[in-house]
Amino acid sequence: MSKTIAVIPGDGIGPEIMTATLRVLDALDCGLAYDFVDAGMVALEKHGDLLPPATLDKIAEHKVALKGPLTTPIGGGFTSINVTLRRHFDLYANVRPAISFPGTKARYENIDIITVRENTEGAYLSEGQTLSEDGEVATSMVRNTRKGSARIVRYAFEMAVKKGRRKVTAVHKANIIKTASGLFLNVAREIAKEYPQIEFNEMIVDNACMQLVMKPEQFDVIVTTNLFGDILSDLCAGLVGGLGLAPGDNIGEHAAIFEAVHGSAPDIAGKGIANPCALLLAAADMLDHLGMVEKGARIRQAIRDALVHDRDAVTPDLGGKGGTQSFGEAIARRVQA
Ligand code: ATP
Ligand code: MG
Numbered sequence: 241m242s243k244t245i246a247v248i249p250g251d252g253i254g255p256e257i258m259t260a261t262l263r264v265l266d267a268l269d270c271g272l273a274y275d276f277v278d279a280g281m282v283a284l285e286k287h288g289d290l291l292p293p294a295t296l297d298k299i300a301e302h303k304v305a306l307k308g309p310l311t312t313p314i315g316g317g318f319t320s321i322n323v324t325l326r327r328h329f330d331l332y333a334n335v336r337p338a339i340s341f342p343g344t345k346a347r348y349e350n351i352d353i354i355t356v357r358e359n360t361e362g363a364y365l366s367e368g369q370t371l372s373e374d375g376e377v378a379t380s381m382v383r384n385t386r387k388g389s390a391r392i393v394r395y396a397f398e399m400a401v402k403k404g405r406r407k408v409t410a411v412h413k414a415n416i417i418k419t420a421s422g423l424f425l426n427v428a429r430e431i432a433k434e435y436p437q438i439e440f441n442e443m444i445v446d447n448a449c450m451q452l453v454m455k456p457e458q459f460d461v462i463v464t465t466n467l468f469g470d471i472l473s474d475l476c477a478g479l480v481g482g483l484g485l486a487p488g489d490n491i492g493e494h495a496a497i498f499e500a501v502h503g504s505a506p507d508i509a510g511k512g513i514a515n516p517c518a519l520l521l522a523a524a525d526m527l528d529h530l531g532m533v534e535k536g537a538r539i540r541q542a543i544r545d546a547l548v549h550d551r552d553a554v555t556p557d558l559g560g561k562g563g564t565q566s567f568g569e570a571i572a573r574r575v576q577a
Contacts, residue, residue, distance in 0.1 A: 243530060244273040246298045250308025251280040252504025253514035253564075258308045260516035260568025261523050264542075267572040268535050270527065275302060279321055280310035280504075291321050296328060305497045306526055308519065309504040325497060326359055331490035332388070333395045334359040334469065336501065337525065338476035338486065339540070341517075343547040344558055346481035353452075353459045353476050356399065357469020358392040359490065361385060362420070364466045382420040384465060389427040395491070396463035397435045403528075407439040408432070411448045411464035411472060424465050449475065477501065484515045484557050485543075487522035489529070496529055498522040512563040515555040517543055520571065535575075542574035550574075 247262070249255040265272055277295040284290050290312065299305045310321045325331065334357040340349050361383055368381030396408050410428035414421040425442060432440035443451065445468045451458065452472070456479050462472060477486040486501040500518030508514055520539055527536035546567065547554060553570035554560025560567070 242271050242273060243304075244275050244302050245526070246295075246302045246305040247274045247276050248279050248295070248305060248307040248310070249276065249282070250504065251282060251311040252309060252506045252509040254280075254308025254310070254504060256509075256512065256564045257500070257514050257516040257519045258306075260564050260571075261306070261519045263568050264520055264539060264572045264575055265523055268527075268538065268575050270532060270535055279307075281313070284313070290318060291324055299325075299329065299495055299497070303495050304526060304530065305495070306519075306523055307497050307499040309500060309502065311504045311506075326490060329490075329492045329495040329497070330360065331492040331495065331497060332358065332360045333392055333489075333491040334473070335399070335489040335491060335525070336469075336473035336476065336486065337521070338473075338480045339521075340480050341485055341544055341547055343551070343554070344481040344485065346479065348456055348479050351456050351476075351480050353456065353479075354399070354403075354405070354461050355469055355473040355476055356392060356396040356461060356463045357473055358384075358388060358424075358465050359469075360466075361388045362466030364470075382417065382467075384420045384424050386423065386427055389424045389465075390431060393424075393428045393431045393463055396461055397431060397438060400438050400461050401435065405438070405460050407441060407460040408435075409441040409443055409448070409459060409462050411443050411445050411462055411468055413445050413468070415444060421465065428463065445472075448472065452476065452479065473501075483518065484555075485517050485521065487518055487525055489522065489525045491529070496526075498526040498529070512565060513556055514564050515557050516564050516568050516571075517558075520568075538575050539571070542571045545574050546570040 249258040277298045336355045340351045363382045412421045412425045414425040483502040488501045490497045524536040524539035550570040553562040553566040
């Protein structure tokens, strides 16, 4: 089988962690071909455009992209590249797995939570934000639609079935935000009936925050609206030890973009010490998406094993003495074994 994916190395530590990640994919023998495309500061310098049309065309053509972190210059009126990509391809599902790994300084062990965040509506609309002329009154709109709610909830349930998960928890604030959050909750209840094999649970967002911190083991898949999902997915990343191991998948009907949640980390760029695991875990999710579930699982297991047995190769952020290359090599060796 040969499948071509678009690869965006990205800014800052992007090229370093991408090299390590592709090395592991090659070691896995995935039969993937890479079409390298530019975006971010690299693209601005080379083509005078943060997101060149050719890059968008390649992502559309291959339907799957693996993406390093991108920097959007502050000021100068640039729209965030990540937001532009999400809108352009209507990447409505932001999927954020939070998995415990051994040998990390996390507060909990045995956490395996996937947050499925609606990524196109809710409180994150570009329109409907107003400020009165005297600057005294600011208004912003929340809009959920039946269609938008249905497709995200359905995505969460379908993913639960495919990945053999047992429970979906819909997180909402329908008791206060009665119309917008109420619509989301009602739709979630309706769709849940179509999946009797998956346990359905609903939880108000404030309680969900407390429960996540006190009893995180009770969660499996969380599905929620844009703003709550943004916050809860970072909370979940914190439960398992932070952003170094946090992948983010952006899924639409016609394209899917897999990335690390962290940014370009300019403070450590070029030093060879960036942790490649978040991007590697995104690559593992990409393999799942492409139907190579066994290979995705091998990446996660190899990371687990390397964290325990190859401490000298592990990057400093996880307490090791190694660098991007040594950590990547250790993982590449283990996926082959
Ligand atoms: P950006 O502007 O691109 O969002 P940032 O510096 O604001 O970059 P992050 O890149 O998310 O935000 O970095 C936050 C902190 O975490 C930095 O100190 C960075 O060095 C560290 N960090 C982020 N990613 C990694 C990584 N993969 N490995 C090691 N440290 C990382
Ligand atoms: Mg940042």
